[in-house]
Amino acid sequence: MYLTRFRINTARVGARRLLSSSQRLHAAVMSSFVEAAPRHEEGGPRVLWRIDRNAKPEVILYVVSPDRPDLTHLVEQAGWPTTGTWQTYDYADFLSRLTAGDTWAFRLTANPVHNIRRTADEPRKRTAHLTPRYQAQWLLKRQKEAGFRVLEKPKEQRRLAEGDEHQLIIHGRDPRSFGKTEEATGRKNHVSLVAVTFDGRLEITDADAMRRTLTSGLGKAKAYGCGLMTLAPVG
Incomplete structure (x- = not known):
């Protein structure tokens, strides 16, 4: 497995075009590999990517992948062709050293959704969670299976009696909408999703499950920049 970091030059027209479409960015990321990515097994390693907008002039593309990527085309289109590169x-070595009980800061961009229906005979429809309260609940419901628990705040640091128990910040709500053509049928569909970013602190409870989460992603819309969690040392 590989983790790749690429800084995007937002002054370039090609960069702005890519950033305006999750589908274009997905295609650009997948073009970074010599061999076409095989269909991934459920829960197995796959190509994941995420855009971090740390500040207006600093936009970073992160990619986690089973194979080493070549981002030459992205440097030419959306980077600094004479001076820029990627890291x-x-x-694999980092993943192998993860241990239950370790604490980390984390960032995750995800697509928190749930299935609803208005009547008993109506088919269920996938719908985005739009409020921070339910977005947080979406993540907390998945933490055990994903191999971690989000750390709680000391009681004296909680600003609210309810809903402020965890070391978790939700920000960067990003509605995305684009057209998609089905490969098998050629049918054109309209895709809409809402991506949000979670920043917080966690403790690893199951190292193997945590490794699966980091390499196979969490939640839906993984092809469109959702599901990639990264860890950083606390403090």
Whole structure:
């Protein structure tokens, strides 16, 4: 597994075009590999990517992948062709050292959704969670199976009697909408999703499950920049 970091030059027209469409960015990321990515097994390693907008001039593309990518085309289209490059790190060694009980800061961009229906005979429809309260609940419901628990705040640091128990910040709500053509049928569909970013602190409870989460993603819309969690040292 590999973790790749690429800084996007937002002054370039090609960069702005890519950033305006999750589908274009997905295609650009997948074009970084010599061999077409095989269909992934459920829960197995796959190509994941995420855009971090740390500040207006600093936009970073992160990619986690089973194979080492070549981002030459992105440097030419959306980077600094004469001075810019990308950094790719061997992720396997980091993953192998994860241990239950370790604490980390984390960032996750995800697509929190649930299935609803208005009547008993109506088919269920996938709908986005739109409020921070339910977005947080979406993540907390998945933490055990994903191999971690979000750390709680000391009681004296909680500003609210309810809903402020965890070391978790939700921000960067990003509605995305684009057209998609089905490969098998050629049918054109309209895709709409809402991506949000979670920042917080966690404790690893199951190292194997945590490794699966980091390499296979969490939640839906993984092809469109959702599901990638990264860890950083606390403090």
